[in-house]
Amino acid sequence: EDQVTQSPEALRLQEGESSSLNCSYTVSGLRGLFWYRQDPGKGPEFLFTLYSAGEEKEKERLKATLTKKESFLHITAPKPEDSATYLCAVQGNFNKFYFGSGTKLNVKP
Amino acid sequence: EPEVTQTPSHQVTQMGQEVILRCVPISNHLYFYWYRQILGQKVEFLVSFYNNEISEKSEIFDDQFSVERPDGSNFTLKIRSTKLEDSAMYFCASSDLTGGGSPLHFGNGTRLTVT
Numbered sequence: 001e002d003q004v005t006q007s008p009e010a011l012r013l014q015e016g017e018s019s020s021l022n023c024s025y026t027v028s029g030l031r032g033l034f035w036y037r038q039d040p041g042k043g044p045e046f047l048f049t050l051y052s053a054g055e056e057k058e059k060e061r062l063k064a065t066l067t068k069k070e071s072f073l074h075i076t077a078p079k080p081e082d083s084a085t086y087l088c089a090v091q092g093n094f095n096k097f098y099f100g101s102g103t104k105l106n107v108k109p
Numbered sequence: 110e111p112e113v114t115q116t117p118s119h120q121v122t123q124m125g126q127e128v129i130l131r132c133v134p135i136s137n138h139l140y141f142y143w144y145r146q147i148l149g150q151k152v153e154f155l156v157s158f159y160n161n162e163i164s165e166k167s168e169i170f171d172d173q174f175s176v177e178r179p180d181g182s183n184f185t186l187k188i189r190s191t192k193l194e195d196s197a198m199y200f201c202a203s204s205d206l207t208g209g210g211s212p213l214h215f216g217n218g219t220r221l222t223v224t
Contacts, residue, residue: 051210
């Protein structure tokens with residue numbers, strides 16, 4: 001069964017304190033792994049797509065990496081405005097996207 | 110930048126009533142989806158829609174739910190007889206599905222409260 005597990009559930013960082021979020025997945029025929037940011041009361045906002053192991057994508061303080069079993073979202077020198085829930089989703093052989101439960105990031109000034 | 114728009118942002122209804130949630134997907138997108146998120150829980154797949162028909166649906170999407178694309182721009186989710194457990198955020202999403210692996214683009218959701 002296709003599955004996505006994210007860890008940790010919650011992460012508190014001081015401003016400038018770098019860290020990584022993990023997304024472990026099992027899927028039949030990976031068509032894409034996606035990272036989203038979700039602010040309270042809003043819809044998920046697309047950040048990155050990764051297609052194959054070894055691929056990396058960067059955007060400002062965020063960098064996403066992919067292996068055959070997991071993806072990491074690295075946050076370098078985070079700022080309070082990076083506080084949000086970060087969601088990971090995978091798309092397998094069919095068009096369904098499976099979401100993890102998310103990591104709630106809180107960056108303190 | 111094009112975006113998915115959803116109306117209303119908040120809907121309160123009584124148990125047993127019908128509700129229609131509305132969405133305008135991104136104009137050149139071909140695949141449309143409804144997801145829901147119960148407070149504090151995962152984003153859950155409900156249904157996908159392509160070429161004017163349902164392509165996949167989850168166990169949640171039972172006979173009480175239906176979707177429709179009544180014209181070239183709107184995409185609706187109808188719940189015929191709402192239950193307390195239908196209270197959730199409902200998100201519409203669309204993708205252009207260019208060769209598969211295209212991301213979903215989400216609206217900001219409709220918060221449905223069933224009393």
